[in-house]
Amino acid sequence: MTTSFDTEHGAGVTTPAPAPALAARTRGLRKVYRSTVAVDQVDLDVPEGAVLGMLGPNGSGKTTTIRMLLGLVRPTEGEVELLGRRMPENARHALPDVGALVEGPGFHPFLSGRENLRRLAAAEPHLSTSDIPRAVENSLERVGLAGAAHRRYKGYSLGMKQRLGLAGALLVPRRMVVLDEPTNGLDPAGTREIRTIIAELHADGVTVLVSSHLLAEVEATCTHVAVLHDGTVVAQGELNELLESGSPGVVVSTPDGDKALEALRENRIPGKLVPDGVRADLTTATAPHVVEALVRAGVAVHEVKRERTGLEDLFARLTQHETEPDRLSEVDEVTR
């Protein structure tokens, strides 16, 4: 670790952590635009080699946090360290090893995809001038744009634009890749390809930070999750741990949903209707207790399954103050 990282809010900053190294971290991060607080008290840890999914509803501060992480925006308060370097002061040491696609792809409409990438590549410190054409072609190939590289960016579909942005992030072998909503506008096949690319990066030991509002996508690709809500991190950690921490429950499949719900209510077990049956909360009761209650009430129980808390539920719990199951459908399920 090159710099010691002192902060007044402090967990584990007194000595260089022997625990897994962090590819990026923020402490007490705060950004105020005029009178609106975009991000407040964000302490984000991105372990090296992890694929961290940054979740949050629109406007929860994902992009602002990423912009501060990359040194594009100066924090109002707080500290940012990227690949062991303080940002934004040491951006020139950290950023050459970081590939990023932030706030959608930005390219010139009148240049071809290839020309756009060449312009981007011209600024990459780790590319020698003679390597530029090869790096550009490799990158185009990797995102499946080689066939359309000669066409003007203006004529690209949303998905192609997104791919070109990804190609820009992958021009040089990186230690860390930051992707802000990488699957926006992609068709299911494109989304799968992005997942494959993320998996490849992960296999190569590259740290990946993906922000998304697509929960299924995060669940499928990430090892770690950070959930943002109203500009703060409400939960972060390994995906599995977070999923297990949810309130336990069983799903009972039965044709007599209403009857089952009534039986549960009589036994003071919280429950709710789900497709094909009911879900019973196990915070106060045990599974046999639930089954007993249902059977005694004459409910036909076809199957009882221990529920693994989905990311969706976790997310809903963390980001919605009043639990309102119907609103879950807002969460996009395109990638399912």
Add this chain to the structure above:
Amino acid sequence: MTTATLPAAAPKRTSVPLPRLYLAELRWIFRRPRTLIVLGLLALIPVIVAIALGVGRSTDNGPGNGGDALLTSATANALVLPVAVLIVTLNLLLPLTTAMSAGDAIAGELSHGTLRGWLLAPVSRGRLLTVKALGVATFTLAAVLLMAVVGLLAGLVMNGTGSLFTLSGTTLSFGAALGHIAIAVGWVTLQLWAVGAVALAISACTEHPMLVVVSVLAGTIVSTVLLLLSSVSWLHPFLLPKSWDALVDVLRDPMPSSGLTEGVIRAVCYLVIGLGLAYARITTKDG
């Protein structure tokens, strides 16, 4: 990557040589359709003026038909034509062109989200401004040079090399005439760099390239109006267009240098202040 803490990056290059960025910037500027259209239009101006003067010469019987005296003297003069075209366009058209280029350089790139690409590479803010300023400077020089060359060619085609009279009545050799035109080109370019520096400062403050153009347009017009009002004569020395009349001195022989020199000093002041403001803004701006 087996070590527990992050290894310090190998001593790799942390920035790209400036010429490479400059070349990439030029590629971008001179591939943009808008740039090419504007250059084409600018090149047309001397041709149109030359043709109009030629037509006027064959139909009218003399000068003083309400036409600009300078333009009239360009009628049969290959030296005056390019310089006269520069004088006429320096008042509005060339500053606007410069403003357009400066507006695209920062504000336009920001609105396209393309500035981020270079900032993340990373290109430091100072370097970015240097490349942008060089790009605008190159474009401006290209525009002025193009107009002068086309003007000279048009003048020569219409009048031949024997028509290189100065306003003082002397005749210049072809080489000396080229020298005078080169001075005019250099001087006009410097004035435009001054405009460009201020335009870059505005460009660094906004996301709307149009705003840069409008600001420069307003600034130029207001300056010109203020220069007409003797009640604010104390302000006149601070206005860039105050020196622009001096360009006509290039057409005299011997060339009076005081007005031109004053223009150079004024332009350099604007250049330094403009770039200073642009630097202050771009280094603190959110990318």
